[in-house]
Amino acid sequence: MDESGFDASAFEHSLDRRLPTRWIGWRLRLLVLAALLGCVVVFAVMRHLATSPVIDSAWQLTPQGQPILVASRLSSLQPMVGRVLVSVQAEGKAPLVVDDLLLQRTARWLVVDGEAFIRLHQQLAEHLASGRLTLHFEDGHSVQIDTPARGYVGLGLPFWPLAALALVLYLIGAAVLLMRPGKRNLLYTTMAVSQAGNLLLIAAELTRGIGQPAGFALLDQMLRLGFDVVSAAAAVCVFALHPRRMPGAAMWMGASILIAIVWAGLASFGALQALWPVTQGLIVGLGTTALGLVSWSYRIEANPFAAVMRRLSLAAMLTLAGVTVAAVATARQPGAAQGVAAVSAVIWYLFFASLLLLVPFLSRAKDVLREFALLAGISTITTSLDLLFVALFSLGPFASLTLAMFLALGVYAGARQWILNKTVGARVMTTERTFEQLYRVAREVQAHPERQRPLCSALLRDLFDPIEVLAVAQSLPRARVAGGGSALFAPLPSPGDSPSEAKTLVLRFANRGQRLFTHEDARLCDRIAEQLRSAVAYDQAVERGRREERQRLAQDLHDDIGARLLTLMYKAQSPEMEDYVRHTLQDLKTLTRGLAAAEHRLSHAASEWKVDLAHRLSAAGLQLDWTFRADEDVTLTVVQWSGLTRILRELVSNAIYHSHAQLLEVSLALQAGTFEMRVSDDGDGRAPETWSHGLGLGGIRKRVKLLGGQVSWHENPGRGVSCAVRIPGLIAA
C-alpha cells in the first residue's frame, strides 16, 4: 500500500474545511422537510392502526402453547378469564382455529412458522373486519363480542417511545447526510433509516390487543427482513470505504449490493423456499463480512475509529448471533420460550439502533448515549441468557429471568468501566502523571520560552501517544477533533503573533490507534496551550522587570557616581591619579553598559573592542595588529561580556604603560566553543613569572577564573611578552 505514508496535503485541506456552523439555507429547509415527511409516515401508520378493529384483551400461553385469556376490558369477555381460546368465528364464515401463533407479533423471528403466522393473522383480519365475532372457548363456552376500531389510546404504551426513537434515528440519519453529503454518509443514512423503519414496525407490532390490519403481517415480515438485509449490506459498504478505502472496495460494495438486490427479487416473487434461514444466514454473513473488513482495515492502519467500530460491530454481531441461536433453539418449543425470543429480538434492535445513534457522536463522548448503548447491550445479553436457561434447563420463566437479571447486573457492575474504556479507549496517562507532566513542562517553558513549541509538541505526544504526528503551517483558533475522532488538530503556541509562523500539530490515532480523540481532548489541548502561554507571559514579565531594575541601577550608578568620578578626575593632582580615576570611570561605564544591555553578540563586542583599542593605541602612539576569527557568532552573557572587555582593556593598558612597545598584536578566536585571546607586545618586558601580582594582573586572573578559563604569560622569542587567555565552553556558560 503506497497510502501508508502521511498525506499532509489532505490534512491541510481538511483543516480548511469547516463544518457549517449554523443550520442555514437549504440544509435547514431539507431537514425540516425530512422531519415533516417522517412525521407524516408515523402519523399514517398510527392512523391505520387506530382505525383497524381489534379484540381488546390480554392473553397468555399455557405450557402447552394454548392462548388463555388474562384480562379484558370488554364486559362480555370478563367471565371467560382463565379459559383457553379455541377458535374465532365471524358471521357467515368457517371458525378459525387459533393456536400459539395468535399471540406472536411478527413473522420476522419465526424460524419455521412464518407462513402459518401470516396465514392465521390474515384470516383473523378478515374475520375482524366483519365487526362481530364469536369466540369459542374450551369446554364449549362461547361469547359474542363487538370488535370496534382500536383508537389512538389503544395503541398501547410501548408504541410511543418506540415511534419517537424511530423518528429520532431517522432524523439523525438525515442530519448526518445533510451536514456533509457524500457516499459514506449516505450509507450511514441508509442504515439509520432502515433501522428507524424496523423500530416503527416493532412499535406497530406491539400495540395492545389481538388483531392486526389486513395485509400487515406479510408486509411486516418482508419489510423487516428487507431492512435487515439492506442494513447488513450497507455495513459492508461502509467498512469497505471507511475509515479507509479497502483494497477491492468496489468489489465488496458491488457484491453486497448485488446480494441485497437478488435477495429482494427472489423474496418478493416468493421464490425462496426457506425464507427465514436463508435471509437470516445472509444477514449474519454480511454482518460478519463487515466485521472482517473493519478488522482488516485496523490491521492495515491502526486507526482508533476502526478499532472502536470493530468493538461495536463485534458486540452487535455477537448479540445478533445470540438472538439468532435463541430463536432457532426455541423454534420447536411452544409457549413462553418463543415469547422471550421475540422480546430479546426487540431488545437487540434497540441495541443496534442505539449503536447507530452513538456513531456520529463518538468523539463527542455523549455519556448518556454510551450508557444507553451499554444498557441495551446488557439487556440483550440478559434476555439471551434468559432464553438459554429456558431452553436448556427448562427453568420457569420467572426463575430464569431473575437468574439472568442477576448475572447481567453482575456483569454490568463489574465490567462497566472496562467496557466504557474499551468503547472509547482510556487515556494513556493517569491524571496524576498528566498533571506532573504539565507542571514540569510549564516550568521548563518558563525557563526556556524559546523551546515552547517543541515542549508543547512533546507534551501532547506523551499525553495522547499517537501513531503519527505532523506539524503543518496552518493557523487554527482552537483545537479540533477531525475524522470522527481519529485525528486531533492542535494549534501550537507561536513565539510571535504573525500568522505566517502559525503551526498546527496534527495528531493521528491516539493511544497507538486504540482510542478516539474526544472533544474533551481538544479542550484539554486548548487549556494546555493557554497554560504554556501564560507561563511564557509570566516569564517575560519577570524578565522585563529584571531588565528594568538592572537598567535603573545602571542609570543611577552611571549618572551619580560617573559625574562625581568625572569631577574627581578633572581635579586630580597628578597624571597618575587622573589615569587611575579615568580607568575607574571606564570600568564603571563598562559595568553599567553590561547591566543595561541584556546580551551581546561576540562579533559586535569584538568590533567595539577593536575600535576602542585602535583609539587608545593610536593616542599612545602604538600600532595595532588585530585578528578576530569565530566559527560561530555566539551571544555573550553580561558576565562574559564585561569580563572579556575588562581583561582585554587591562592587558592593553599594561602594554601601553609598562612595555614601551611599538606594536601590539591582539588575536581573538572562537573555535568549537573555546575562546582564545592572545595579546603580544614587542616591548622590553621580560620574565613575566617574576612580576608582582599587583592589582592589574590579579584582576585579570580573577576574571579569567570567573569565566572558567586559564591565563598564562610567556616571553616572546624576540622581544616582549605575550599573554594567552583560554576559556573553554564559552557557549555553554
Added chain:
Amino acid sequence: MAVKVLILEDNPVARSFLCRVVRESFSDANSITEAGDLESARRQIALAGGPTGLHGADPFKLILVDLELPDGNGMELLAELAQYPATKIVTTLYSDDDHLFPALQRGADGYLLKEDRFEVLVEELQKIVRGQPPLSPAIARRLLTHFRQSGADGPAPDSGFSSPSGFQTSRPVPIEKPLDHERLTPRESEVLTYLSKGFTIKEIASLMGIKWFTVNDHIKSIYKKLNVSSRAEAAVLASKQGLV
C-alpha cells in the same frame, strides 16, 4: 574675527575643562559663552540671532551640548537648532548608541566623551570641526538598520537578535514609498558595513581601494541622509497627527 563658541554644561569643573579644550583646539582668538542650563543657553542663542541664525549678525560657530542638564535634555536644544548654522557637538559621559544615535539623528555633528584625556579630546574636537564624523561600530549598525528599514529591504540580516529595547522608540514611521535621498548608495552601505565590523577609515580605504577622505565623504553623506530622513520622518508624523 573671533570664533564664537557656546558651551552648555552644568558641571562647572567640566565646563572650565571644556573651555581649556576649546582654547587649545583653535588658535584663533575665540570668545566662549558658557551656559549652565537649557534656559540660559536659549537666551544666549536668542541674543546671537535666534535658533535659525538667519538675521543674527554674529551667530555661534561651535556649540558643545551636554545631554543631562538640570532643566531638561540637551537633545531638545539640538532639535530646536536643526537649522542653526553651527557645528554642534554632544559632550557626554554616555558612549552607548542608545544615547548617541538620537543625538546624531537630530543633527549633531559629532560627540566627545568627557572622560577622555585632554590631548585626545583636543584631537577629536579638531577632527569633527574639520568635518570628520564620529565612527563607532554600534552607531554604524544602527545606521544600517535605520536605512534598511526605511527602505523596502526589510530588516537588516545582520541584526540576528532583537535590537536593544530603546530602539523601539526611535523606529521610523513606515513611509509607503521611501524617497531617494533616504536610500544609501551601495558604496555607502559598504562603508557602513565595514564600520560596523570595527574597521578604521584607513583600513576601509585600503579594503575598498579608495582614498581615506572619500570614505570620510561617504560617512558625512550618510549622516546628512540620516538627518534629512529623520526630518522627513518628523514631517510625516506631524502631518499624520494633523499638526501641519
